[in-house]
Amino acid sequence: KCMTHGIFFLFPMLCSLSAGVCVGSELSFLQQPSDVIAVRDRALMLDCQVQGEEPIMVTWRRNGVPLPVSPRVRVLQNGTLLIQNFQKRREGSDGDIGEYDCSAQNRFGLLVSRRARVYLASLPKFHTHPVSMNVNEGGVARFQCQINGVPEAQISWEKDRVLLDTQDSRYTLLPMGVLQVTGVRQVDAGVFRCVAANIANTRYSHEASLNVTGESYKEPVILSGPQNLTLTVHQTAILECIATGNPRPIVSWSRLDGRSIGVEGIQVLGTGNLMISDVSLQHSGVYVCAANRPGTRMRRTALGRLVVQAPPEFLQWPQSVSKPAGGSAVFTCVAQGVPEPHLIWLKNGKVLMPGHNIKLTNNNR
Template identity: 45%
Template sequence: MTGLAYQCTPLHPSLPPLSPQCLSPLPSFHITDPPPPPLSLFPGVFCFSELSFIIEPSDITVISKDPVVLDCVAHGQPPIVIGWLRNGVGLAESERLRFLSNGSLYILEARRDGEGSDGGFYQCLSQNKYGAILSQRSRLTIANISPFVVQPVPLEVTEGSVARFTCQVTSNPPATITWELDQSTLPLETDRITVLPNGALQIQNVQLEDAGKYRCVATNIGNRVKSRKATLSVINQGVCVCFQLRLWVDLFKSNQIKCIYIALRS
């Protein structure tokens, strides 16, 4: 019975050309013959397992001094060596930075400030004797929030008009802005009261009961800061007090109505 011949071919375009020994025909075997020995026993022939990532690191935001774990698990022909890069520069293990047995990176305490900050872009480098692959970039963000750059200022508006308070902080990740009235959280997104995309508080159709002390509150995963208080004063539109004057001129009777607006401050 005619035997079957085998020939190896490269499995990945990045591999170097195969040696002439690998390209030469291999011995034929008949079905009745004993099973052929493993390919690895043939000179110049080996079994290749391409490297790939099962788990890659992903973006993460943490609080300063919190521990951090960036996951990385690779698959391929062992032994596989895992290394890590931050902003394109290789990392070395230390008391704070450890490469775990499963390939993950462990940071004992995340640092936020100065040159020693742990924030940045991380990549996992996986290598075996056949090559190396680099994971996707993951961003490690150390949460922070600054004091207020813009503070709300006192306002004096007329009843029925529009009042708008503004505030601003520098925050990473972006802060959520809420507002307080007389130290109580203000209900937002009502028919009259809303927080604009830039964090400003807008009150439409201002009423006398809207008067008071307002404060901006900025919150993210790392901290919570409050602005100075700003007073909203509401001026009453006025009360019309009417009286009638009877004027007699040359037997001609005339009525004239006078109206005086008295402004009342809240």
């Protein structure tokens, strides 16, 4: 704060959430650093564009510590941070991985950007490999592979070391590394393997054999039911349900609470997987997959819970004010999200704590 001609000015305050910031008009961000995946030995740039009265000084921190500049690490004239030859480890240092934020300061005060997490691209070994199967002719085969890549690896499948023809409607590829083969035939017998690729590497899983045997009567069985999912609004939910039996069971879906699943944005993948495009909060619930033997009441069920969350967003932002000395200033910040967001107030880049002349109320004023 400062005194000028008997007027008491309160520097602009910053209300921070994981999804953004709210600022006064004197100094504001046009672009803040975003989470990014870096590739080892390549250059990385993090944006920090600010508008306000000049001169404006932009500085950067990593993991809350001021970032020293060097020929390899530079702050460009527009505030962008440039890191040459991104490294996981360096001699005497933890490397370049971490959380970055930029600070902008002029005569009105100081603002701190959101924290951007910088990850290193990687593709470790598979932690789940496909397993060989014996399947009756006309039945269903399911192979799965799992690998934790950064960024998420693109998964494809090979049969006898040749890329699988995904145009065949009997093949269903799910994004969680699952390959389903329905209506299995003798020509499907062979050796399958999973291929994972991202910007860091390409890896091949162990091979798994599919052996096709003669038809026989079998009760309906759900080979793989829906898993519990937690997604963000506007993402796509895929609930797996693959059932086998002879005769082939009929797969249907319902909600445990009895509410209608609806038809908009709903699609069935393969012979029973449920895909919900552009999920909303209303899609949260427990979903029931049922496999019925045709012409009978015999059925098997499996349950999976879908939780849809909404990222925090501001409904009301604090506004800059000027008050006479001894007066009171009220700043209001309102946000919503699922789960309910936690609000933090900053003054000149530092966390604001309640004191003798500062009060934070339940509605975050």
